[in-house]
Amino acid sequence: xSTGTATRAEVCAAACADLFRGDGEIVAAAVSGMxxxxxxxxxxxxxxxxxxxxxxGPLLTAEPVPLGAPAGDVEGWLPFRDHLWLVLxxxxxxxxxxSQMDRYGNSNIxxxxxWERPRSQLLGVRGAPGNTKVNTTSYWIPKHxxxxxxxxxxxxxGIGQDRGAHDLRAVVTxxxxxxxxxxxxxxxxxxxxxxxxxEEIAESTGFDLVIPGEVPETRVPTGExxxxxxxxxxxxxxxxxxxxx
Amino acid sequence: xxxxEVVGSLESGMTIGxxxxxxxxxxxxxxxxxxxxxxxxxxxxxxxxxDVGLLCAYGKAKAVVAPFVTLDSVPLExxxxxxxxxxxxxxxxxxxxxxxFGLYAxxxxxxxxPTPAGLGSDVLKVNPHLRTVRSPYHDGPExxxxxxxxxxxxxxxxxxxxxxxxxxxNAQYLGPDPYMDDLFAKAAGRTYVSCERIVETAGLLKEGxxxxxxxxxxxxxxxxxxxxxxxxxxxxxxxGRDERFQRLYVESxxxxxxxxxxxxxxxxxxxAAYQAAVRAWREGER
Numbered sequence: 001x002s003t004g005t006a007t008r009a010e011v012c013a014a015a016c017a018d019l020f021r022g023d024g025e026i027v028a029a030a031v032s033g034m035x036x037x038x039x040x041x042x043x044x045x046x047x048x049x050x051x052x053x054x055x056x057g058p059l060l061t062a063e064p065v066p067l068g069a070p071a072g073d074v075e076g077w078l079p080f081r082d083h084l085w086l087v088l089x090x091x092x093x094x095x096x097x098x099s100q101m102d103r104y105g106n107s108n109i110x111x112x113x114x115w116e117r118p119r120s121q122l123l124g125v126r127g128a129p130g131n132t133k134v135n136t137t138s139y140w141i142p143k144h145x146x147x148x149x150x151x152x153x154x155x156x157x158g159i160g161q162d163r164g165a166h167d168l169r170a171v172v173t174x175x176x177x178x179x180x181x182x183x184x185x186x187x188x189x190x191x192x193x194x195x196x197x198x199e200e201i202a203e204s205t206g207f208d209l210v211i212p213g214e215v216p217e218t219r220v221p222t223g224e225x226x227x228x229x230x231x232x233x234x235x236x237x238x239x240x241x242x243x244x245x
Numbered sequence: 246x247x248x249x250e251v252v253g254s255l256e257s258g259m260t261i262g263x264x265x266x267x268x269x270x271x272x273x274x275x276x277x278x279x280x281x282x283x284x285x286x287x288x289x290x291x292x293x294x295x296d297v298g299l300l301c302a303y304g305k306a307k308a309v310v311a312p313f314v315t316l317d318s319v320p321l322e323x324x325x326x327x328x329x330x331x332x333x334x335x336x337x338x339x340x341x342x343x344x345x346f347g348l349y350a351x352x353x354x355x356x357x358x359p360t361p362a363g364l365g366s367d368v369l370k371v372n373p374h375l376r377t378v379r380s381p382y383h384d385g386p387e388x389x390x391x392x393x394x395x396x397x398x399x400x401x402x403x404x405x406x407x408x409x410x411x412x413x414x415n416a417q418y419l420g421p422d423p424y425m426d427d428l429f430a431k432a433a434g435r436t437y438v439s440c441e442r443i444v445e446t447a448g449l450l451k452e453g454x455x456x457x458x459x460x461x462x463x464x465x466x467x468x469x470x471x472x473x474x475x476x477x478x479x480x481x482x483x484x485g486r487d488e489r490f491q492r493l494y495v496e497s498x499x500x501x502x503x504x505x506x507x508x509x510x511x512x513x514x515x516x517a518a519y520q521a522a523v524r525a526w527r528e529g530e531r
Contacts, residue, residue: 124313130362163365
């Protein structure tokens with residue numbers, strides 16, 4: 001891990017933190033990996049102190065805790081049944097994962113191939129249908145590729161903009177930040193991570209990604225954010241395993 | 246009761262609910278016993294983990310009703326995958342929240358509960374039995390529009406594994422999450438509780454607060470003490486998930502010969518033989 005400049009994983013974690021900007025006193029449900037969990041806790045320790053974050057299990061922690069660490073003091077309890085209640089209640093912003101995603105943000109974690117007899121059975125829909133229907137949803141895709149970003153998903157688990165999604169904020173990948181800020185709410189390149197070209201991102205996407213004339217660079221974490229990630233929230237460097245530099 | 250009496254009271258063709266969540270506090274001793282039994286053609290209702298996987302591996306499950314099947318620290322359940330990919334098991338795939346409303350509807354004896362979860366997704370496409378309703382109270386844009394009417398998840402019997410229970414069937418969880426075990430118990434025609442330890446009724450509150458008494462004896466047809474009965478799934482605070490054994494289970498599923506060896510070594514005898522084989526394996530790993 002370099003000490004001066006941010007690693008790709010740290011850029012991704014800061015981009016995930018930015019997903020929660022302005023969210024206030026809601027539950028940050030970063031269920032799809034270490035990087036979004038780190039991002040949620042980083043946001044809470046910096047610009048979004050009202051956020052509620054978990055220990056990765058059913059405990060709402062009094063303070064953001066390091067990845068993989070015990071909860072310490074606890075301020076609340078959120079067992080699975082209350083997560084499912086909270087989905088309908090709405091005070092929640094979830095970061096989901098996806099094995100496939102199309103241009104409108106329809107996502108698949110159910111199976112690859114024909115559902116009747118899939119070529120590859122994956123997790124099953126989990127909570128993706130309900131989450132995307134009524135909760136603010138973002139995505140974390142650790143391996144931006146044409147296998148993930150496909151013309152058509154084999155099974156619509158999480159619903160996209162064309163199927164009545166409630167509020168799809170953004171998609172953070174290991175290469176870029178994507179959003180839906182086009183008139184027809186298609187996936188658009190919002191920013192490319194430092195060192196990644198728009199061409200590489202387009203090449204790694206299996207449909208025509210909307211790419212603006214000038215592609216901004218994803219912001220790098222501040223010195224203070226880097227210190228918090230490296231010394232406080234993830235001293236074991238779990239983020240680097242999810243996004244190798 | 247003992248394990249064989251529980252399994253002996255079940256019949257082929259039944260719909261069986263299984264508590265826990267993923268690879269957490271699953272009544273694996275009862276599941277293992279079903280695998281050893283003559284039962285067939287079961288419909289398994291579960292927030293699925295290795296319970297679903299083993300029942301698929303042994304050809305006991307005709308159908309699975311679940312929002313997912315996972316081992317948590319290992320995302321995909323190998324035997325469930327194999328069964329689905331071979332077309333060997335029917336699948337009713339619900340959203341997690343829909344599934345909970347199905348349990349609630351059955352527990353409350355309601356014909357359905359409405360939810361927006363699932364609308365727009367392919368859950369509707371692959372479950373043509375699902376109908377939609379509109380609110381009778383509003384007729385405007387705020388009424389939520391169309392909602393899915395989730396039918397009750399009716400079950401002939403439910404199996405759950407709890408930390409403590411008394412002989413009457415009052416059952417207690419001591420971990421941080423009750424999962425949906427009480428809902429399974431209330432939704433099913435009858436429930437069998439396996440537990441880490443049977444205690445006197447007067448001793449139930451020695452280890453946990455009043456709120457930890459999750460399941461009432463009025464829903465419980467039988468209790469059986471099975472220490473380590475949730476192994477290899479998470480059984481906190483009595484024991485964590487046996488991650489190394491879970492990895493062995495997954496590796497063994499990758500190849501028919503390895504799986505046959507795993508079955509012979511761990512699953513060919515009764516529950517005591519299983520626990521002894523796991524202990525011996527653990528010694529060998531040291």
